[in-house]
Amino acid sequence: MRYAVSLESPVKGTEDLTLKDIIVDHMVEEDYRFIEDDAFWQDVHELLEETSLKVTSGSIQEALIKMLHENCTLLEACRRLDLNQDKQHSMYQKYNQALRFIRRYLRGQALKRCRLVGIDMAPG
Numbered sequence: 315m316r317y318a319v320s321l322e323s324p325v326k327g328t329e330d331l332t333l334k335d336i337i338v339d340h341m342v343e344e345d346y347r348f349i350e351d352d353a354f355w356q357d358v359h360e361l362l363e364e365t366s367l368k369v370t371s372g373s374i375q376e377a378l379i380k381m382l383h384e385n386c387t388l389l390e391a392c393r394r395l396d397l398n399q400d401k402q403h404s405m406y407q408k409y410n411q412a413l414r415f416i417r418r419y420l421r422g423q424a425l426k427r428c429r430l431v432g433i434d435m436a437p438g
Contacts (some may be wrong), residue, residue: 354432361433362416369415373397374408 325331359382366378373395380391388409392402419431 316336332433358433364413365419369419370412373401374405374412377405377409378412 322332331389333347337416356370363379363382366375369376376395377388377391380386381388381418384391386394388405389402
């Protein structure tokens with residue numbers, strides 16, 4: 315402890331920098347990563363919503379938007395939209411078709427935006 319230095323000690327050669335300013339705080343780094351991850355998923359959510367509005371219509375569009383906004387499954391979205399059993403069953407086919415349309419759209423016109431958001435659309 316003879317050579318202990320306070321974290322408030324100024325760093326030589328600087329005016330306002332202290333030791334605590336330059337020591338890496340891993341908890342703060344994790345907080346920043348969480349914020350970055352949250353921003354990433356918000357961008358992905360916005361892109362999916364925008365794409366869904368462009369390439370779908372009707373009840374499947376409503377279901378997709380409900381799924382995005384309420385973080386629920388297709389079946390849950392159908393129930394929340396008060397769709398009857400027959401309509402719910404037909405939604406699975408529409409859902410698969412909508413996913414193909416969305417994928418095709420994202421690979422085409424929106425590819426540049428996907429890359430900006432951080433989504434890799436390379437076939438794999």
